[in-house]
Amino acid sequence: MSTSFATRLKQLRVSLEESQISFSEILDIPTASYRKYEKGEREPTLSVIEKFFTHPLTQNHACWLITGEERPNADTSNTQMTPPDVTQSYNKDFESKFIQTAKESLLFICHLGWFKRGKEVNFESCGKILLRDLEPFLDKNAGSQQKKVS
Structure with a gap:
């Protein structure tokens, strides 16, 4: 192989x-x-x-x-x-929207001041914000993958 x-x-x-x-x-x-x-x-x-x-x-x-x-x-x-x-299997438009949303979420997290020198970062909270913002993309991608399997 x-x-x-x-x-x-x-x-x-x-x-x-x-x-x-x-x-x-x-x-x-x-x-x-x-x-x-x-x-x-x-x-x-x-x-x-x-x-x-x-x-x-x-x-x-x-x-x-x-x-x-x-x-x-x-x-x-x-x-x-x-x-x-x-x-056929990977939509570049989906990718660019996903990346843009992730970027906006990360900028929001930075705006909150969570990544300041000497401050402990709560990555779990960061992950929850990212998941909240990106969940529609994950649901949409999972749905399109299900349709392909059917």
């Missing part, structure tokens, strides 16, 4: 226009481990493979990533796939 998995992993990352660092952070994989996967120096563990199948950014391409074959359905047979068309 290593060489072809490594090649497909890099193709997926490049098609998503992510650096190795950002892609490993998105998937919550240590960067050093991710680099070894992409170089073919290390095989991914089951928990790492699971991340590809469960993350909204990669779940539509996980089968191809692991096997090199398209997921079979009524319209296709098991054939070699070209690098994934990520525009």
Whole structure:
């Protein structure tokens, strides 16, 4: 699996226009481990493979990533796939609105003075504010993912 998995992993990352660092952070994989996967120096563990199948950014391409074959359905047979068309699975408009909302939330938190020198930061409260502001995006994304599965 290593060489072809490594090649497909890099193709997926490049098609998503992510650096190795950002892609490993998105998937919550240590960067050093991710680099070894992409170089073919290390095989991914089951928990790492699971991340590809469960993350909204990669779940539509996980089968191809692991096997090199398209997921079979009524319209296709098991054939070699070209690098994934990520525009179908990941909406850039959604991403920009999500980032803008997160930025506004973080600016609000900074405006409250929670990040001042010598002051202890309550990250739980920060997380609650971010979740409150971003929850509509998470619900919308989960709903669109459900529709794709149905």
